[in-house]
Amino acid sequence: MSxxxxxxxxxxxxxxxxxxIILDTFREAFDKFLPHVEISDQExxxxxxxxxxxxxxxxxxEEHVKEIIKFYREVSNEKIEQGLKxxxxxxxxxxxxxxxxxxxxxxxxxxxxxxxxxxKMTHLFEYTDGLIGYEDVTEHKPYPEPILKAxxxxxxxxxxxxxxxxxxxxxxxAKKAGVMTxxxxxxxxxxxxxxxxxxFVVDDLSQLKxxx
Numbered sequence: 001m002s003x004x005x006x007x008x009x010x011x012x013x014x015x016x017x018x019x020x021i022i023l024d025t026f027r028e029a030f031d032k033f034l035p036h037v038e039i040s041d042q043e044x045x046x047x048x049x050x051x052x053x054x055x056x057x058x059x060x061x062e063e064h065v066k067e068i069i070k071f072y073r074e075v076s077n078e079k080i081e082q083g084l085k086x087x088x089x090x091x092x093x094x095x096x097x098x099x100x101x102x103x104x105x106x107x108x109x110x111x112x113x114x115x116x117x118x119x120k121m122t123h124l125f126e127y128t129d130g131l132i133g134y135e136d137v138t139e140h141k142p143y144p145e146p147i148l149k150a151x152x153x154x155x156x157x158x159x160x161x162x163x164x165x166x167x168x169x170x171x172x173x174a175k176k177a178g179v180m181t182x183x184x185x186x187x188x189x190x191x192x193x194x195x196x197x198x199x200f201v202v203d204d205l206s207q208l209k210x211x212x
Contacts, residue, residue: 003159003160004102004160004161004162004180004211004212005102005103005156005157005160005161006102006103006104006105006150006151006154006156006160006161006162007097007102007103007104007105007161007162007164007208007212008105008106008107008147008150008161008162008163008164008174008179009104009105009106009107009163009164009165010106010107010108010163010164010165010166010167010170011106011108011110011115011118011119012048012108012110012166013048013166013167013184013187013188014087014164014165014166014170014184015086015087015090015094015106015119015122015124015205016084016085016086016087016090016118016119016122016124017084017085017086017087018080018084018118019048019166019188021076021079021080021084022047022048022076023041023044023045023048023188024079025072025075025076025079026044026047026055026072027044028075029056029068029071029072029075032071033060033064033067033068033071034056034059034060034068037059045188045189046189046192048166048167048188048189049109049141049142049167049168049169049170049189050109050140050169051109051134051140052069052072053065053069054140056068056069056072080118080121084118084121084122085122086122086123086124087184087186087205088204088205088206089204089205089206090122090124090205091122091123091124091127092206093205093206093208093209094124094127094128095127096209097127097212098127102212103129103130103154103156104127104128104129105128105129105130105131105132105150105153105154106119106128106130106131106132106133107131107132107141107146107147107149107150107163108131108132108133108134109133109134109140109141109146110133110134111133111134111135112131112133112134112135112136113133114133115131115133116131119131129154130150130153130154132146132149132150132153136149137149141167141169141170141172141173142168142169142172142173142176143173143176144173144174144176144177146173147163147173147174147176147177147179148177151177151179158177158178158179159178159179161179161180162179162180162181162182162199162200162211162212163177163179163180163181163182164182164183164184164202164205164208165181165182165183165184165193166183166184166186166187166188166189166193167187167189167192167193168189168192168193168195168196170183170193171183171193171196171198172196175196180199180200181196181198181199181200182198182199182200182201182202182208182211183198183200183201183202184201184202184203184205185201185202185203186203
């Protein structure tokens with residue numbers, strides 16, 4: 001794996017522990033705006049790999065979606081201000097890659113400004129070289145455009161790039177872009193991810209140092 005020169009990460013559920021916050025906020029938004037919609041906890045985890053517009057747009061019209069998203073962001077921000085943490089060994093692992101002069105990038109469906117704020121809150125921002133966010137693409141994961149945009153940003157080859165994520169959409173997008181894939185087992189979607197046959201699977205981010 002020494003040929004790897006660019007390491008791309010998903011953000012939520014991969015580097016930062018926001019899954020609980022996201023799912024709790026989804027529940028509040030559905031209870032308030034879409035109480036007639038019944039969604040299981042497992043179904044709700046499928047939203048983790050989508051944009052907010054994709055998620056809420058499936059259930060209601062565009063104007064209603066904007067109102068729901070406004071509420072979602074307000075509630076989510078309140079929860080995040082109460083405490084946002086990186087996953088164990090995230091900072092140590094990113095720092096290791098930087099010392100090795102490898103490129104470290106973030107590819108997320110989150111808006112760029114929000115993603116940057118969260119990286120700074122968790123003290124990860126200083127170890128990243130660039131970010132592809134919601135505004136940077138027209139077709140989000142599982143389409144390959146976000147990964148391809150990152151390859152362009154870093155002037156990287158797909159054969160020397162790996163993408164680490166916690167959702168099957170991460171794996172699908174990366175495979176379509178021709179980069180190597182790595183799934184994290186602390187994901188809420190591990191079964192669905194394994195079905196995509198990722199190239200690597202890690203239980204802890206520190207294990208990436210042994211792969212790359």
